[in-house]
Amino acid sequence: MKKGLIVAGLVIGLACSSANVVSAEENNSDMHKLQTISEIGTMSNTGHYEDALVKCDQALKKYPKEPELYYWSATIKSKLGDEKSAIKDYDKAIELSPKNGAAYVMRGI
Numbered sequence: 001m002k003k004g005l006i007v008a009g010l011v012i013g014l015a016c017s018s019a020n021v022v023s024a025e026e027n028n029s030d031m032h033k034l035q036t037i038s039e040i041g042t043m044s045n046t047g048h049y050e051d052a053l054v055k056c057d058q059a060l061k062k063y064p065k066e067p068e069l070y071y072w073s074a075t076i077k078s079k080l081g082d083e084k085s086a087i088k089d090y091d092k093a094i095e096l097s098p099k100n101g102a103a104y105v106m107r108g109i
Contacts, residue, residue, distance in 0.1 A: 033066060037059070037066070037068050037069065040056050040059065040072045043055065044076050049076050049080050050080075052072070052076050053073065053077070053080070056069055056072050056073045065096060066096075067093040067097035067100055067103070068093075070089045070090070071089070071102065071103050071106070074103075074107070075106060077089060087107060090104075091107070
């Protein structure tokens with residue numbers, strides 16, 4: 001009987017600890033994503049458009065469903081004069097986050 005309780009306790013403990021590991025990995029991924037978006041925004045806002053676009057394209061490969069990355073990609077492309085690609089990226093940002101008012105405004109501009 002004691003062995004059964006010990007085994008059950010170990011199983012529950014392992015399940016809880018592995019859930020914490022997954023949660024920690026997700027938090028690290030979210031922090032990395034936010035940091036990357038911030039860096040792209042800073043690069044764009046300081047006129048480093050080409051470098052920002054390269055970083056944005058790399059980030060989109062890792063986070064293909066992140067609307068902020070499409071927003072920044074579109075904004076950068078617009079500043080570089082590639083309006084058609086910018087509109088496509090704004091459309092994708094809006095598709096992924098329909099309440100993103102900034103993407104609607106910038107697409108309209």
